[in-house]
Amino acid sequence: xxxxxxxxxxxxxxxxxxxxxxxxxxxxxxxxxxxxxxxxxxxxxxxxxxxxxxxxxxxxxxxxxxxxxxxxxxxxxxxxxxxxxxxxxxxxxxxxxxxxxxxxxxxxxxxxxxxxxxxxxxxxxxxxxxxxxxxxxxxxxxxxxxxxxxxxxxxxxxxxxxxxxxxxxxxxxxxxxxxxxxxxxxxxxxxxxxxxx
Amino acid sequence: xxxxxxxxxxxxxxxxxxxxxxxxxxxxxxxxxxxxxxxxxxxxxxxxxxxxxxxxxxxxxxxxxxxxxxxxxxxxxxxxxxxxxxxxxxx
Numbered sequence: 131x132x133x134x135x136x137x138x139x140x141x142x143x144x145x146x147x148x149x150x151x152x153x154x155x156x157x158x159x160x161x162x163x164x165x166x167x168x169x170x171x172x173x174x175x176x177x178x179x180x181x182x183x184x185x186x187x188x189x190x191x192x193x194x195x196x197x198x199x200x201x202x203x204x205x206x207x208x209x210x211x212x213x214x215x216x217x218x219x220x221x222x223x224x225x226x227x228x229x230x231x232x233x234x235x236x237x238x239x240x241x242x243x244x245x246x247x248x249x250x251x252x253x254x255x256x257x258x259x260x261x262x263x264x265x266x267x268x269x270x271x272x273x274x275x276x277x278x279x280x281x282x283x284x285x286x287x288x289x290x291x292x293x294x295x296x297x298x299x300x301x302x303x304x305x306x307x308x309x310x311x312x313x314x315x316x317x318x319x320x321x322x323x324x325x326x327x
Numbered sequence: 328x329x330x331x332x333x334x335x336x337x338x339x340x341x342x343x344x345x346x347x348x349x350x351x352x353x354x355x356x357x358x359x360x361x362x363x364x365x366x367x368x369x370x371x372x373x374x375x376x377x378x379x380x381x382x383x384x385x386x387x388x389x390x391x392x393x394x395x396x397x398x399x400x401x402x403x404x405x406x407x408x409x410x411x412x413x414x415x416x417x418x
């Protein structure tokens with residue numbers, strides 16, 4: 131469960147994290163794959179610093195900012211959705227989930243616009259090693275956003291159908307935990323690819 | 328805690344903090360700051376943001392034992408190796 135809205139004095143440490151334990155195994159596997167990507171990028175860069183730095187300058191940091199703010203907002207809305215369900219307010223929970231999904235949609239649209247702009251300028255995965263990492267890393271993450279939105283949509287449908295309650299919302303927490311993982315990965319990806327030089 | 332002092336939910340306080348730290352990172356990028364020190368500072372901000380999400384949004388702050396360390400361990404792993412790679416590149 132998220133820390134949100136639980137009075138401090140009533141919280142005791144849990145031995146297991148919120149949601150289904152299986153999602154945590156999946157999250158760990160996903161994080162490991164992204165770690166390999168990030169570390170490979172950083173060490174490959176160390177052999178081609180000038181090329182990576184000059185290619186990085188062609189990226190649009192303003193779109194990356196929109197992407198980052200939309201994912202952070204989406205994660206926050208997902209936390210509020212779980213908090214609403216904990217208060218047995220399914221209608222608010224549903225509304226927060228829709229808001230989280232809209233933020234995810236903004237991310238996908240902004241990223242698609244960025245990809246289209248690159249292709250319009252003749253830039254693709256084969257342009258150089260920087261773009262090979264850029265496209266493979268960001269597109270792999272893009273697919274995770276799509277997957278996360280499918281899961282959140284399922285959560286929203288089940289919320290609307292009255293399948294969750296203040297006593298039973300493990301499925302909702304499972305979905306939102308996956309969504310937070312997608313957010314954490316982008317939070318590292320953004321400075322690594324767009325800013326650090 | 329500041330969040331209690333200003334009367335907002337902890338998750339809302341964390342959200343505002345995440346937004347602010349993101350703007351700092353973006354500012355470093357658009358102003359063209361570079362070099363090892365600046366890169367590592369931006370990386371530390373990103374690791375801090377990841378930890379806040381793990382602790383407050385995924386609720387790991389309230390979990391004991393090994394699960395508490397899932398996100399922390401991952402952030403430490405990538406943080407140390409990315410730092411090493413940037414250090415080598417700067418040398």
